[in-house]
Amino acid sequence: MLLPPPSSAVISAAPPIARSSSLPCHLLPTPQYHPVASKCLINCAASVTTPRVCGLKIWILKKLRKNIKRHGWEPKPRMLEVRDSLDETTSDSQVRESSPPSTQPVLQTDLESSIESSLSSAYGNSVGRGSSLCIAVIGATGELARNKVFPALFALYYSGFLPENVGIFGYSRKDLSDEDLRNIIAATLTCRVDHHENCGDKMDAFLHRTYHINGGFNNNDGMRKLNRRMEQIEGHLEANRIFYLSVPQEALLDVSVSLADNSQTKRGWNRVIIEKPFGFDAFSSYKLTQSLLSKFQETQLYRIDHLLGKDLIENITVLRFSNLVFEPLWSRTYIKNVQVILSEECGVEGQGRYFSQYGIIRDIVHSHILQTIALFAMEPPVSLDGEDIRNEKVKVLRSIRKLDLGDVVLGQYKDSTDKNSNFMNSLTPTFFAAALYIDNARWDGVPFLIKTGVGLIKHRVEIRIQFRHVPGNLYRERIGHNIDLTTNELILRDQPEEAILLKVNNKVPGLGLQLDASELNLLYRDKYNVEMPDSYEHLLLDVIDGDNHLFMRSDELEAAWSILTPILDQIEENKVVPELYQIGGRGPVGAYYLGAKHGVRWADD
Ligand SMILES: NC(=O)C1=CN([C@@H]2O[C@H](COP(=O)(O)OP(=O)(O)OC[C@H]3O[C@@H](n4cnc5c(N)ncnc54)[C@H](OP(=O)(O)O)[C@@H]3O)[C@@H](O)[C@H]2O)C=CC1
Ligand SMILES: O=C1O[C@H](COP(=O)(O)O)[C@@H](O)[C@H](O)[C@H]1O
Secondary structure: OOOOOOOOOOOOOOOOOOOOOOOOHHHOOOOOOOOOHHHHHHHHOHHHHOOOEOOHHHHHHHHHHHHHHHHOOOOOOEOOOOOOOOOOOOOOOOOOOOOOOOOOOOOOOOOOHHHHHHHHHHHHHHOOOOOEEEEEEEOOOOHHHHHHHHHHHHHHHHOOOOEOOEEEEEEEOOOOOHHHHHHHHHOOOOOOHHHOOOHHHHHHHHHHOEEEEEOOOOHHHHHHHHHHHHHHHHOOOOEEEEEEEOOOHHHHHHHHHHHHHHOOOOOOOEEEEEEOOOOOOHHHHHHHHHHHHHHOOHHHEEEEOHHHHOHHHHHHHHHHHHOOOOHHHOOOOOEEEEEEEEEOOOOOOOOHHHHHHHHHHHHHHHHHHHHHHHHHHOOOOOOOOHHHHHHHHHHHHHHEOOOOHHHEEEEEEEOOOOOOOHHHHOOOOOEEEEEEEEOOOOOOOOEEEEEEEOOEOOOEEEEEEEEOOOOOOOOHHHHOOOHHHHOOEEEEEEEOOOEEEEEEEEEOOOOOOOEEEEEEEEEHHHHOOOEOOOHHHHHHHHHHHOOOOOOOOHHHHHHHHHHHHHHHHHHHHOOOOOEEEEOOEOOOOHHHHHHHHOOOOOOOO
């Protein structure tokens, strides 16, 4: 379906959202325990005023259990031990679990005094008690690094999830001293309010282990420098390294090749975190992947999409595979449709450069929504091992039917106050809705309706599963005309507040027999009185653990592009004009027609 030319049709007349910061909402420091949260309150209106509390304790316990199982260590404070990884490292002397205590780090004579002094105090009594972990944030002066990556690393350190002998390195082309970098990142570090003991001391200790590397304009030289400084930290210890590539896409290849050649350790594993977007289309992504795979093993690569680090995502599999009551219903036999919704109130200010080139399909659908569907729809994996889960996800992605342009709705918000968004003179979509079908035995004929957009009325992130009607329902005469109102529905929600809801029909108390459609609510706020870890924390910890199930493997990446590239090409060839919608509204009316076409009533906003 070719969409009509831009119209000014407005469904809701909600007032425009006031915005003051140039940072995109998700890069603002996590609200609630940081003074800068007020910025986000202005930016994101109601979404961040909702307290974000949920299962941190459970999460910690889960990690604890997993770690004890995997590594045999306890996390507070923990010494990282190295898993036996056959294909993950360039190591010529593989590091084994339970390695004997190592020797004291040897400091080279040309060490800068700042490192020497921080090393001796940072290592303290723990010298030689295990393998070291160096984490390098490449692009340390960027927005993402400052606002999300360093704070997440500190939160892990603060909660005892990093080994004692960890070294944090910021790498950029700027001429900064260690102290300069410490001052920059200190501004965004926060402590959890639910266990804020010794916050200042821990912050000092963390900053003390943080160093800046001025990579200069030749990344080969820069990476050699990084390698030397990491070796100074590591001494003769067994050493593991994580490189977080938080650099613009155009720098990604040069940086990764340089690091592959010059700064991998040979005495432990090396893992590389790559930020999205993972290419621009199937071809560019393929080329990028080939280049990466010529330098790294597949198992070294962690393609990060922070939205996948939310509890909602882990809960898809937990709910399904740890409860008898859901898995038997998880198929076309009982499920009528599935809706995956990710709408944001914020516009795209502050990420104009990135967004105007990529648009919402590449930004959100390619990774986040397709991964959500893959995890939701996959067959039970052999185990919770990352590769077993990835094996199942990729089958789902390969089974998704070619998208029809008639089953796609594009939108673009209009906001006369947003001077920064250069996408407004382009056809870049800020809203996307589509109907997907998975052509396999489990899901044949079940529409998966997806809807995602920015500048909408409400921040909403949820998966809604609508079940079929009860056959031969004995109560049909008491249900009334609108049978949809009594549809059983399971809702897995991240925003506006974390919850699992199940809509059931029950009897209204009292005489007579009247049915009521009610909700069984699990509100995390009521059940778990703990603070929510940021999703970057969750995913960084997974990388440290070598758990890759939430990171796309190259074949998944390819399959996801195979779904989207043809439709992206058609949109471009046909110059499909997005339907305009008012900022703060409900999005294009076309999405409602799309729902109706596939027999789906979108849940109310
Ligand atoms: N910000 C966002 O909203 C999101 C960002 N991402 C991705 O994260 C990555 C980083 O984003 P963001 O922090 O916003 O970007 P910024 O432009 O704010 O920061 C980029 C960083 O990369 C460094 N850098 C730039 N070019 C090179 C180079 N050739 N070699 C080495 N370092 C270089 C810069 O260092 P220097 O000080 O030397 O200039 C700077 O520290 C990008 O890939 C982006 O696509 C993904 C999702 C959301
Ligand atoms: O990755 C991205 O996510 C943010 C939304 O993140 P959240 O943590 O605030 O839910 C989105 O705004 C951005 O466009 C996208 O790149």
